[in-house]
Amino acid sequence: MGNHHNHNHHTVEGKNLLFSIVLNLVITIAQVIGGLISGSLALLSDALHNFSDVLSLVFSFFAHKLSKKKASVNQTFGYKRAELIAAFVNAITLIIVALFLVYGAIERFFNPQHIESELVIWLSILGIVVNGLSAFMLKNDADNNLNMKSAYLHLFTDMLASVAVLVGGLLMKYLQWFWVDSVLTLVIALYLLVVGFDLLKKSTQMLMLFTPTHIDVNTIINEVHKITGVNKLHHIHVWHLNDDELHLEAHLECQEDLKVSEFNTILQQIEHVLFNKFQINHINIQPEYNREEESKDIIVQD
Structure with missing residues (x-):
């Protein structure tokens, strides 16, 4: 059987992820306290999102390690798929x-409350800086790693949420539009649903070996x-x-x-084509000649 490995890895910096965890833990604590004091659902929503991020980032960090x-001999692939599992869990x-934010936003929309906008404004600015810096580092x-x-x-999305909260805080401060808090929360939630489902789809496809x-x-x-x-390529995965x-x-x-040495020449050509045209860097080919099989279909579920 021919076996070929051609790696072109991008080195992922785990230390950037660790620094982001620390920053997000700080902002989460600040936003929870600020949200409770100010009465802002959007700020508490942002804090909840940040807290989920802390957990997700921790999971991503350990999966990366x-x-x-x-x-x-017991883990022949090592733990290389750990990051796919992390991406799957993070998407969920x-x-x-x-969904939690959607429920809270709808409920608050029908029962608007007075909100201390000054605190909302300053904490949202802090959130923009912290999340923006963390996102920039990653x-x-x-661009090269699904887990990252x-x-x-x-x-x-945390940074965008903080921007939305800042806008809402300014509208509440100067126009007394307290209903904006619920609208912004709903917008943040809908955006999260879109990116979450996209990430869930991609990670599921990889985990299912599609x-x-x-x-x-x-x-x-x-x-x-x-x-x-070459006569026929079949049993392809x-x-x-x-x-x-x-x-x-x-x-x-x-x-x-063919002799093994003659097959090696064909194999090298196949490796070249598959890597350069399809970026396939791990290739296993089982050579055959006049072998009787029940099926020689392109796709066979073994």
């Missing part, structure tokens, strides 16, 4: 928090079949182990009864 552990927490990692993207989305959306299996087959000596590793395993029916 686990993913770096070396493989063993985003959705749960959003932005580069988020889940953490980044938590922080970025073929990545940018991969067309038929196109892969057409490209491989152009290589001299393509999946993400994590954000860095895209795997393909398949059976390859050869046109002739």
Whole structure:
């Protein structure tokens, strides 16, 4: 069986995540106290969202550390999928928090309360600074890692929520529009639902070993079949182990009864095509010649 590994990893900075955890813990405590004193549901909502972020960031941090552990005979892939589990859980927490905020916003909308807007304004500014800085530190990692993207989305939506709370605080202070508090909370919640469901969809697809959306299996087959000596590629599976590793395993029916050294030449060409055209960096090919099988379909559920 041919086996090929081609890594092009992006180094994720776990220390940035740890610093974000500390910052968000501080802002969460401040917003809870401020929300209780001021009576602002939007501020308490932002605090609740921040608290969920602290938990999610802690989970992401430990998942990131686990993913770096070396493989063993008992864990042959190591803990590389830990970050996918973290992203999945973080997506669920985003959705749960959003639904809670929707309920609170609707209830408060029909029962508006006087709010100490001055405190809301200053704490929202603090939230913008803290969450903005945290999101900025994770932005580069988020572009290359789904777990870090889940953490980044938590922080970025927190920053947007704080901006909305600031606007609401100013409207309440100068126009006495206390109903704005409920409207802003609802807007924050709806945004969380959108990003939460998108992240949940992507992490679920990876955990279920679905073929990545940018991969067309038929196109892969057409490209491989152009290589001299190849008869038929079948029994194909393509999946993400994590954000860095895209795997393909398949059976390859050869046109002739080849020596191992001759098959290696074909394998190298296949590796080149799959990596350069599809970014597949882990390839396992089982060579065959006139082998009788019940099925030689493209996709076979083993």
